[in-house]
Amino acid sequence: MLAKSAGSIKNAEMLAYLEICMEKYIINGGKPLYGNVSVSGAKNAALAIVSAAVLVDGTCVIENIPKIRDVAVHLNILRRLGASVKLINDKTVEINCSGIRTTNALFNDLTRKTRASYYFVGSLLGRFGAAHVSLSGGCNFGGVRPIDQHIKGFEQLGAKVDVRSGIFHAECPDGLIGSSVFFDISSVGATMNIMLAAVKAKGMTYLENAAKEPHIVDLANFLNTMGADIKGAGTDIIKIRGVSKLRSGFYSIIPDQIEAGTYMAAVSACGGEIIINDVITKHLDCISAKLAEMGVEVEDLGDAVRVRRTGELSRTNITILPYPGYPTDMNPQTAVLLCLANGTSVMTETVWPSRFKYMDELKRMGAIVQVDGSSAVIEGVKALSGAPVEACDLRAGSALVIAGMAATGVTEISGIEHIERGYENLIPKLRSLGADIVTVNVADNDEASLGASV
Numbered sequence: 314m315l316a317k318s319a320g321s322i323k324n325a326e327m328l329a330y331l332e333i334c335m336e337k338y339i340i341n342g343g344k345p346l347y348g349n350v351s352v353s354g355a356k357n358a359a360l361a362i363v364s365a366a367v368l369v370d371g372t373c374v375i376e377n378i379p380k381i382r383d384v385a386v387h388l389n390i391l392r393r394l395g396a397s398v399k400l401i402n403d404k405t406v407e408i409n410c411s412g413i414r415t416t417n418a419l420f421n422d423l424t425r426k427t428r429a430s431y432y433f434v435g436s437l438l439g440r441f442g443a444a445h446v447s448l449s450g451g452c453n454f455g456g457v458r459p460i461d462q463h464i465k466g467f468e469q470l471g472a473k474v475d476v477r478s479g480i481f482h483a484e485c486p487d488g489l490i491g492s493s494v495f496f497d498i499s500s501v502g503a504t505m506n507i508m509l510a511a512v513k514a515k516g517m518t519y520l521e522n523a524a525k526e527p528h529i530v531d532l533a534n535f536l537n538t539m540g541a542d543i544k545g546a547g548t549d550i551i552k553i554r555g556v557s558k559l560r561s562g563f564y565s566i567i568p569d570q571i572e573a574g575t576y577m578a579a580v581s582a583c584g585g586e587i588i589i590n591d592v593i594t595k596h597l598d599c600i601s602a603k604l605a606e607m608g609v610e611v612e613d614l615g616d617a618v619r620v621r622r623t624g625e626l627s628r629t630n631i632t633i634l635p636y637p638g639y640p641t642d643m644n645p646q647t648a649v650l651l652c653l654a655n656g657t658s659v660m661t662e663t664v665w666p667s668r669f670k671y672m673d674e675l676k677r678m679g680a681i682v683q684v685d686g687s688s689a690v691i692e693g694v695k696a697l698s699g700a701p702v703e704a705c706d707l708r709a710g711s712a713l714v715i716a717g718m719a720a721t722g723v724t725e726i727s728g729i730e731h732i733e734r735g736y737e738n739l740i741p742k743l744r745s746l747g748a749d750i751v752t753v754n755v756a757d758n759d760e761a762s763l764g765a766s767v
């Protein structure tokens with residue numbers, strides 16, 4: 314029965330995925346945005362927290378979980394491992410992993426759909442002392458995304474690690490021993506993965522040069538709610554005292570900093586005035602400050618921000634840095650603003666130096682950009698013009714949506730499966746603000762255009 318239902322899940326999933334690959338967005342640009350929009354739970358916190366449920370011996374109820382494809386993939390990995398996963402409602406899931414009896418997550422069809430699937434290495438290793446997980450995938454920024462810091466951290470805790478034949482193997486039959494791990498680079502993934510492995514290790518673990526993003530703090534808060542002993546998340550040094558058991562509990566995921574930033578960029582590009590609800594304004598400080606420099610009005614309303622742009626956008630320079638610096642996941646969306654600003658701006662990307670692939674698509678819309686290694690020199694133009702473009706990754710896709718909404722004329726965006734991975738209800742939310750966007754099936758559209766040409 315389980316096999317059949319797993320098979321039917323797989324078929325249904327595959328059909329849904331193939332269908333979305335046959336769709337595209339059609340945007341009629343030039344409309345200002347007005348109204349209210351609410352932000353969903355943070356994707357990059359949810360992916361880690363769902364994976365962390367493996368460590369909990371009992372039931373965890375997780376609220377404010379975003380209804381996005383990547384989270385569905387992680388919930389299906391849990392199901393295939395033998396966990397019970399129940400959707401209480403659209404935003405709440407009940408997970409019980411006490412039934413998991415395997416350390417093999419050899420589900421290449423699922424793990425390669427997200428980058429974060431490698432968190433199942435940390436959580437399975439942390440609970441069982443062993444993990445065998447098919448390699449992850451995720452957004453491609455022009456090269457393999459390294460995992461050397463993950464390997465270094467697991468080995469530091471006493472695990473034997475081997476990556477071969479597309480599988481990430483980590484084993485420590487005698488149990489992990491707490492240790493000091495000094496990361497060579499600020500890595501969100503490695504910080505979270507080693508945290509997952511360390512929460513039940515014997516003794517103290519110190520993560521030094523740790524990443525400080527809001528989702529790191531959220532994962533630590535989730536684990537502490539379940540009985541872990543983690544201090545210092547959000548600072549350079551995270552101290553973890555190993556505990557023997559994590560108990561059942563209830564947790565609500567923080568709002569998505571980047572989703573909020575994407576709507577801030579949208580109204581800054583299109584003009585108008587919107588209120589973005591259910592945010593943690595502290596997480597938006599770097600974005601708000603930079604938008605203010607460009608002439609956008611950002612007002613802190615406590616658990617919301619009011620964003621208004623009426624005049625011209627001013628040029629500026631941006632250096633992308635780990636949190637609390639300007640976030641790399643706002644790089645593409647912000648570049649659209651620089652394309653529309655008066656004057657020449659420079660953006661320097663220090664996290665994913667080869668992240669500027671999307672600029673070729675913006676050039677199709679009239680952007681004037683010179684990419685030189687990890688920097689982009691952007692000369693502002695009066696307006697972008699609608700064109701057929703293709704999304705190459707999640708945030709680049711959202712940037713093309715913003716560019717299409719701000720441009721004159723019609724923009725067609727293909728590759729929207731990238732966008733649907735990480736934004737909950739992006740199109741309905743933008744339409745509620747006045748954007749003129751529809752999703753069409755490519756087959757229908759081809760017939761329609763064929764009809765038009767006959």
Ligand code: EPZ
Pocket residue numbers: 356357360428429452458459460461462463464498499500501502503524526641642663664665666707708735
């Ligand atoms: C996470 O990716 C996010 N993904 C990314 O968001 C985000 O861009 C990135 O953090 C930076 O904030 C998820 O959380 C699922 P890193 P991750 O390890 O963990 C180097 C989105 O749009 N590095 O912090 O893969 C790496 O090459 C996605 O939501 C190593 O050298 O990023 C990069 O230069 C896109 N060795 C830097 O560290 C390692 O072992 C930061 O990477 C790991 C990373």
